[in-house]
Amino acid sequence: MKPCKSLTPPSKLSTPPDTFHFERNLYQQGYSLVAGVDEAGRGPLAGPVVAACVILPRDGDHSIFRDSKLLTARRRTMLFDTLQCYGAILGVGFANPREIERINILQASLLAMKRAMEDCASHNDGCLPDYLLVDGGFQVPASVRQLTLVKGESKSASIAAASIIAKVTRDRFMADSHRQYPQYGFLRHQGYPTKEHRQAIRDYGPCPLHRRTFRGVVEFLDPNDPLATAGQRPLD
Numbered sequence: 001m002k003p004c005k006s007l008t009p010p011s012k013l014s015t016p017p018d019t020f021h022f023e024r025n026l027y028q029q030g031y032s033l034v035a036g037v038d039e040a041g042r043g044p045l046a047g048p049v050v051a052a053c054v055i056l057p058r059d060g061d062h063s064i065f066r067d068s069k070l071l072t073a074r075r076r077t078m079l080f081d082t083l084q085c086y087g088a089i090l091g092v093g094f095a096n097p098r099e100i101e102r103i104n105i106l107q108a109s110l111l112a113m114k115r116a117m118e119d120c121a122s123h124n125d126g127c128l129p130d131y132l133l134v135d136g137g138f139q140v141p142a143s144v145r146q147l148t149l150v151k152g153e154s155k156s157a158s159i160a161a162a163s164i165i166a167k168v169t170r171d172r173f174m175a176d177s178h179r180q181y182p183q184y185g186f187l188r189h190q191g192y193p194t195k196e197h198r199q200a201i202r203d204y205g206p207c208p209l210h211r212r213t214f215r216g217v218v219e220f221l222d223p224n225d226p227l228a229t230a231g232q233r234p235l236d
Contacts, residue, residue: 019157020062022147026131027058035089035120035129036158037140039109040068040166044191045201045216046184046209047174048094049105051112052165053120055129056158057087067153068163073171080168083161091120092169101213106138113140116162135159181207 023034039051056062065083068076083090093115095108103111117140121128131145135152152159171190178187184200184207191197191209193216201210201220210217212225 018063019065019155019160020056022133022149022156023056023058023158031131031145033089033124033127033129034131034133034158035117036133036135036152036156036160036162037113037116038135038153038159038162038166039112040163040170041191042105042109043193045193045197045211045214046097046186046191046207047170047177048096049100049109049112050166050170050173051093051095051109051116052162052169053091053093053113053116053129053132054083054158054161054165055089055120055124056161060086062157065157065160065164067160068167069153071164076164076168079161079164083165088161089120089124090165091116091118091123092165093117093119097209097211100211105211110138110141114142116166117142117144133159135163177209181209 023036026034033055035053035055037051037053039049041047041049056065065079071079093112095112095115099111100108113134117129117132128142128144132140132142132147133152133156134140134146134148137148137150139146139148149155149159153163154160174186174190178185183204185196186209188194189197198216201217205220205222206212206217212218212221
């Protein structure tokens, strides 16, 4: 996939008075496709980490897109549906539990973000964003100009929109997984380390969706599983 035209990086940007400030500033500097990127699912004991990449249209009421963690499930779903017909360009990327185990949760999150960016390009005639606004402090491993924003969902409408797409997509994946593994209660906690979930792992042992290097899972692996004695304990 070919990146779109990339110009001079933006000058120092201050905290925006509105959540489309960063995007508007970049468009005024000549960038043509400014995307927000965020992920959902770094903390759970089970399931993939899911990322989304969103290019919002330049016009419209962007204030409706807020950090997904501050929204009710009903409101997230409504905004998820709104984004499908809002004129936004959307991409989603996954990193599965085996990838999380192999490269760690941070690198898997960044990999999912890269895949989301590439998926976004696949819905835009193969043209990659020429600037990424990335939630957090780490850049996506891609040769695209980027700005990382800690708590970016509150500063950029594009990142907020990406957080909504990622969260709803992951929640739906875990709801589907609940049908296959109902004993773990994924429909209720989406794989997060709740008391109910931890007890289910104790009672039934981990399933293929569990992240076998995470505390709360590795202790209950079959003794013959190489990861049971590997001593890997990344932060969950």
